[in-house]
Amino acid sequence: MGEIAERYRRRAEAFERKVAAVRPEQWDNQSPCEQWTARDVVDHVVTMHGVMLMPVARTLAAADDPLTAFQEARAAVEEVLDDPMLALTETDTPTGRLTTEQHIDQVISDDMVLHGWDLARATGQDDTMDPDDVERLWAGTAAIPADLMEKFRTPGAFGEGIEVYGPEVEVPADAPLQDRLLGLIGRQP
Incomplete structure (x- = not known):
């Protein structure tokens, strides 16, 4: 397993723990992101996972439960990171041409750290x-x-x-x- 995949897994595990710790009544709590609730934060992270999968012709199935949605998105991205052919597929991004794994690292892997803070703040967890x-x-x-x-x-x-x-x-x-x-x-x- 490469450094990017390891970093993604570590960060995804931390984010998933935060999602799993959200109580049902907390999903509508305001997050530090002005326009987003706690649920919106998770929805954004899941949506961005789907965006990262598009260049390798992968999609995510819809899931109503935020934890299930994140777990499925995480599994799909980990599958891509574990396949060297998919992970090293190059794609054009807003910041230039990157491999899929580099794009994952720079966008959703980083997002899980920052939005993990947002989710923790919105739901009273350790931030x-x-x-x-x-x-x-x-x-x-x-x-x-x-x-x-x-x-x-x-x-x-x-x-x-x-x-x-x-x-x-x-x-x-x-x-x-x-x-x-x-x-x-x-x-x-």
């Missing part, structure tokens, strides 16, 4: 992110060129209804790295 993930995400996000970061902050720049990051939230320079990362992507830590 501490893995410190290694925080460092990796900070390094990658802080290195995004200003013009591309501006595009990431522009609602609809990558398609109707898609907003990658919100406006930056000022966080003290000496704040914990997790808080600085969250502020950089537009979250109030």
Whole structure:
């Protein structure tokens, strides 16, 4: 198993634990994402799994239960990551040409860390992110060129209804790295 697949599995396991811990009455709780409830956060992560599968001609079946939907999406992505031919299939993405596994790593794998925080906040769970993930995400996000970061902050720049990051939230320079990362992507830590 490669590094990307291992990272995906570790992050998916952490996200799945958060989804499984949501009580039925919490699904409508407001998340830190202004337009989303806890259910919307999971729906977004599942939908993005489906988007990552499209270049390799895979689709997801609909599931009403958020946990089942995520588990099925996770299984489909893990199947792709386990197949070298599918994982190394190249595709055009908004940030350039990538292999399917690179695209998974840069989009949904990272999303599960950040949206795991959103889900935890919405449902009163521990919102501490893995410190290694925080460092990796900070390094990658802080290195995004200003013009591309501006595009990431522009609602609809990558398609109707898609907003990658919100406006930056000022966080003290000496704040914990997790808080600085969250502020950089537009979250109030």
